[in-house]
Amino acid sequence: MVAQSLIEGLKQRRNKLAQAVAQPVILWSGRGVGRNFPANKLAFRASSHFLYFAGIPIDNAAVRMEDGKLELFMDNPPPQATLWHGETPQREEIGAIIGADRVYPLAELSQKTKDAATIAVQESTTYQEQCRLLDRSVAFSDRLKDLDLELAKAVVKLRSQHDPLALQELRQAAAVSVEAHKAGMAATKHSTTEAQIRGAMEGVIIAHNMCCAYNSIVTVHGEVLHNETYSNKLQPQDLLLADVGAETPNGWAADITRTWAVSGKFSSTQKDLYEIVLAAHDRCIAQMRPGVEYQEIHLLAAGVIAEGLVDLGILKGKPQDLVATDAHALFFPHGVGHLLGLDVHDMEDLGDIAGYEPGRTRSDRFGLGYLRLNRPLQSGMLVTIEPGFYQVPAILSDSNFRAKYQDVVDWERLAQFGDVKGIRIEDDVLITDSGTEVLTAQLPTKVAEIEALVL
Amino acid sequence: MVAQSLIEGLKQRRNKLAQAVAQPVILWSGRGVGRNFPANKLAFRASSHFLYFAGIPIDNAAVRMEDGKLELFMDNPPPQATLWHGETPQREEIGAIIGADRVYPLAELSQKTKDAATIAVQESTTYQEQCRLLDRSVAFSDRLKDLDLELAKAVVKLRSQHDPLALQELRQAAAVSVEAHKAGMAATKHSTTEAQIRGAMEGVIIAHNMCCAYNSIVTVHGEVLHNETYSNKLQPQDLLLADVGAETPNGWAADITRTWAVSGKFSSTQKDLYEIVLAAHDRCIAQMRPGVEYQEIHLLAAGVIAEGLVDLGILKGKPQDLVATDAHALFFPHGVGHLLGLDVHDMEDLGDIAGYEPGRTRSDRFGLGYLRLNRPLQSGMLVTIEPGFYQVPAILSDSNFRAKYQDVVDWERLAQFGDVKGIRIEDDVLITDSGTEVLTAQLPTKVAEIEALVL
Numbered sequence: 009m010v011a012q013s014l015i016e017g018l019k020q021r022r023n024k025l026a027q028a029v030a031q032p033v034i035l036w037s038g039r040g041v042g043r044n045f046p047a048n049k050l051a052f053r054a055s056s057h058f059l060y061f062a063g064i065p066i067d068n069a070a071v072r073m074e075d076g077k078l079e080l081f082m083d084n085p086p087p088q089a090t091l092w093h094g095e096t097p098q099r100e101e102i103g104a105i106i107g108a109d110r111v112y113p114l115a116e117l118s119q120k121t122k123d124a125a126t127i128a129v130q131e132s133t134t135y136q137e138q139c140r141l142l143d144r145s146v147a148f149s150d151r152l153k154d155l156d157l158e159l160a161k162a163v164v165k166l167r168s169q170h171d172p173l174a175l176q177e178l179r180q181a182a183a184v185s186v187e188a189h190k191a192g193m194a195a196t197k198h199s200t201t202e203a204q205i206r207g208a209m210e211g212v213i214i215a216h217n218m219c220c221a222y223n224s225i226v227t228v229h230g231e232v233l234h235n236e237t238y239s240n241k242l243q244p245q246d247l248l249l250a251d252v253g254a255e256t257p258n259g260w261a262a263d264i265t266r267t268w269a270v271s272g273k274f275s276s277t278q279k280d281l282y283e284i285v286l287a288a289h290d291r292c293i294a295q296m297r298p299g300v301e302y303q304e305i306h307l308l309a310a311g312v313i314a315e316g317l318v319d320l321g322i323l324k325g326k327p328q329d330l331v332a333t334d335a336h337a338l339f340f341p342h343g344v345g346h347l348l349g350l351d352v353h354d355m356e357d358l359g360d361i362a363g364y365e366p367g368r369t370r371s372d373r374f375g376l377g378y379l380r381l382n383r384p385l386q387s388g389m390l391v392t393i394e395p396g397f398y399q400v401p402a403i404l405s406d407s408n409f410r411a412k413y414q415d416v417v418d419w420e421r422l423a424q425f426g427d428v429k430g431i432r433i434e435d436d437v438l439i440t441d442s443g444t445e446v447l448t449a450q451l452p453t454k455v456a457e458i459e460a461l462v463l
Numbered sequence: 464m465v466a467q468s469l470i471e472g473l474k475q476r477r478n479k480l481a482q483a484v485a486q487p488v489i490l491w492s493g494r495g496v497g498r499n500f501p502a503n504k505l506a507f508r509a510s511s512h513f514l515y516f517a518g519i520p521i522d523n524a525a526v527r528m529e530d531g532k533l534e535l536f537m538d539n540p541p542p543q544a545t546l547w548h549g550e551t552p553q554r555e556e557i558g559a560i561i562g563a564d565r566v567y568p569l570a571e572l573s574q575k576t577k578d579a580a581t582i583a584v585q586e587s588t589t590y591q592e593q594c595r596l597l598d599r600s601v602a603f604s605d606r607l608k609d610l611d612l613e614l615a616k617a618v619v620k621l622r623s624q625h626d627p628l629a630l631q632e633l634r635q636a637a638a639v640s641v642e643a644h645k646a647g648m649a650a651t652k653h654s655t656t657e658a659q660i661r662g663a664m665e666g667v668i669i670a671h672n673m674c675c676a677y678n679s680i681v682t683v684h685g686e687v688l689h690n691e692t693y694s695n696k697l698q699p700q701d702l703l704l705a706d707v708g709a710e711t712p713n714g715w716a717a718d719i720t721r722t723w724a725v726s727g728k729f730s731s732t733q734k735d736l737y738e739i740v741l742a743a744h745d746r747c748i749a750q751m752r753p754g755v756e757y758q759e760i761h762l763l764a765a766g767v768i769a770e771g772l773v774d775l776g777i778l779k780g781k782p783q784d785l786v787a788t789d790a791h792a793l794f795f796p797h798g799v800g801h802l803l804g805l806d807v808h809d810m811e812d813l814g815d816i817a818g819y820e821p822g823r824t825r826s827d828r829f830g831l832g833y834l835r836l837n838r839p840l841q842s843g844m845l846v847t848i849e850p851g852f853y854q855v856p857a858i859l860s861d862s863n864f865r866a867k868y869q870d871v872v873d874w875e876r877l878a879q880f881g882d883v884k885g886i887r888i889e890d891d892v893l894i895t896d897s898g899t900e901v902l903t904a905q906l907p908t909k910v911a912e913i914e915a916l917v918l
Binding site for chain 2: 041042043044045046047048049050051053055056090091092093094095130131132133201203204206207208210211212213214215216217222223229231232233234235236238239259341350351352353355356357400401402403
């Protein structure tokens with residue numbers, strides 16, 4: 009992959025947008041939000057759609073694009089800001105960095121909003137400004153229509169097929185995330201709490217001048233799917249599940265999960281279930297190529313997991329029947345993955361416009377409803393593959409589930425696997441013309457290799 | 464200091480509030496803010512005033528206090544949240560933890576807002592809800608009036624004198640911050656960038672299940688006072704300035720700055736200036752006790768720095784004359800410190816209501832205008848002491864400044880100190896009945912001790 013210059017790459021994006029959308033397009037970056045008082049700002053994160061076309065984060069700015077040209081609107085910092093923040097680049101310099109065709113103070117944007125399409129920014133003060141300047145309500149998520157819906161579809165098309173500029177960033181995020189996971193594994197033997205392993209992992213991300221793409225999950229309770237506390241003590245018999253990903257300064261994400269034994273060595277029951285999840289992971293990736301439906305990959309993971317659980321005696325019946333009745337979802341209740349790019353769930357601010365092919369909607373099925381992506385794969389698409397096995401009390405103790413699946417689960421056999429609360433193995437998979445490239449492949453998945461990194 | 468139970472401590476605060484404010488008081492916590500899409504939440508930080516009386520962070524909650532009683536308003540998570548977030552405590556359990564007298568769903572708050580005083584919450588969606596429920600505009604900062612101003616003054620009185628419950632938390636934040644700084648010093652010899660040292664420091668804070676109380680400053684350009692980039696490479700002749708503080712899970716902050724030599728050994732010029740800043744730091748702390756005006760402490764720091772710079776031949780004249788004409792502020796342009804508590808600049812959301820004694824306002828003087836605290840010290844108050852020396856281009860190259868101070872600066876002598884860009888030494892000082900207790904005293908300030916931690 010040849011490195012692409014920022015300006016050249018951005019201009020290609022703007023030209024492609026112009027081919028798809030005739031109207032002017034205005035995108036806002038948003039502003040830094042105060043934490044406990046206005047001057048104590050949370051680290052600023054520009055809107056992803058802004059970042060895609062502007063390339064770099066600029067606090068409180070907007071870009072207006074038309075016919076492939078980009079106008080940047082932002083205010084220069086007041087002169088006294090130099091004392092506190094040093095020499096900061098002025099509007100013209102930033103415009104030159106990103107290849108803007110013209111630059112203006114923000115106030116001039118109000119003259120140029122006629123007939124413009126936009127996408128709602130998440131940060132609420134800017135969102136109100138956006139509605140005020142466009143003199144209309146700007147809809148969120150699945151409620152987009154007209155001009156804005158047309159723009160959203162065009163942006164989805166662009167952002168779904170990563171260009172060389174995006175891939176440079178995504179590879180950097182992946183490489184640093186791999187290092188963070190290795191540091192977490194290495195820190196385990198000296199750690200007594202989840203927080204200590206998290207500190208080792210996020211410390212690596214910060215040391216590379218990146219931030220976390222999402223709130224890390226670092227827990228011995230992997231069965232709590234979005235566990236965001238870190239206060240549990242580590243016990244030697246625990247598995248630790250770490251779902252941690254870095255984000256580059258320009259906003260591009262990685263998303264990796266590994267599960268390892270706190271003691272360094274998996275127990276035989278832990279290893280049995282880990283190997284099933286790993287088989288699902290490997291077989292999914294082996295099947296992926298342009299044209300394959302992502303839902304088929306999800307169902308493949310479900311089938312491999314069902315088959316493995318039948319082999320272990322936890323489930324009873326034919327794997328394909330178990331998947332057809334969602335019995336696999338008792339232990340694998342989430343989707344096999346999602347789009348990845350500037351957002352960890354890429355373009356999820358647009359609801360299912362990005363994740364679901366037009367005409368498709370979420371399934372009512374227990375085993376399919378949480379699937380975030382239901383489109384045919386295409387070259388340049390980056391998705392996660394993240395099968396898992398969990399013993400979620402809210403599912404396995406639910407009387408309706410227990411009644412429905414009474415005959416297909418061997419509950420006594422399951423009880424023998426009590427030292428497995430949650431396992432997930434997640435990698436970032438780029439679809440290429442010839443198949444796939446796993447951007448996170450430098451991080452081992454095999455039991456023996458993971459054990460070697462922990463011990 | 465005897466440990467105090469959470470409920471007992473919180474009830475004392477509520478009783479003291481009731482003695483000062485007859486009206487009902489409603490305080491909102493705020494909500495977690497989405498980052499690039501709604502489900503990707505930034506780590507939630509509850510409003511500091513809410514935390515003071517509720518004790519723990521609760522996303523999207525309100526407390527109503529009257530006559531020392533507290534009613535908690537919050538919604539239970541929907542049942543399906545258990546799948547993703549595990550068993551989370553319900554309203555009644557949280558009420559029991561914080562000693563609430565009654566608990567209600569949020570919707571019931573609208574029945575109980577009559578004549579209530581409040582303080583504006585920073586997070587904007589909740590702020591709008593706050594105005595809507597109270598059916599009035601809620602003013603920010605220095606524009607408070609009537610009921611809300613009376614409440615703010617009562618809260619300032621309480622929060623300015625830390626009780627045992629607060630001190631337990633503040634000591635924890637201080638202890639972890641001390642460890643973080645030691646880790647930063649120890650990491651220096653293996654680091655090549657600012658970001659790597661930041662990673663080592665923040666990694667320690669995360670490992671203790673805390674977060675940063677503010678955006679860290681970790682830089683070889685200490686002259687940029689609020690430098691929040693970390694991309695510079697370290698050079699052996701650089702000084703590194705690290706202003707990093709932890710915040711406990713319940714929101715209490717520490718704020719420490721140390722400056723050390725990247726090589727481990729200060730040069731003679733670096734040491735000369737460091738010793739001046741340290742003398743200011745030490746002499747300020749030695750003078751502090753209840754009843755002493757904080758502005759006098761600031762002026763003492765200015766005087767010690769002026770005297771030291773005269774001794775080095777950088778400034779010319781009598782120290783007291785130099786301070787009277789603000790010549791010291793060419794090199795020490797900020798205030799000597801600020802209140803510290805739940806906010807790193809405690810209660811700065813109230814403008815100068817907390818920091819400035821009634822009837823006092825900010826000075827127009829270059830050497831005093833940035834002072835954030837202008838009140839007599841009192842027992843239980845926690846303040847930072849953070850003198851510094853900087854060569855800020857925006858000041859030293861300013862033609863007006865150069866003209867005004869032409870005769871009192873020996874510019875040739877100053878040029879010999881080119882390897883000093885910025886030095887700051889900051890500790891957290893608790894005022895006690897008998898004088899002071901430095902909560903961050905476990906972190907050395909002396910050159911030899913700092914060198915030993917780096918080498």
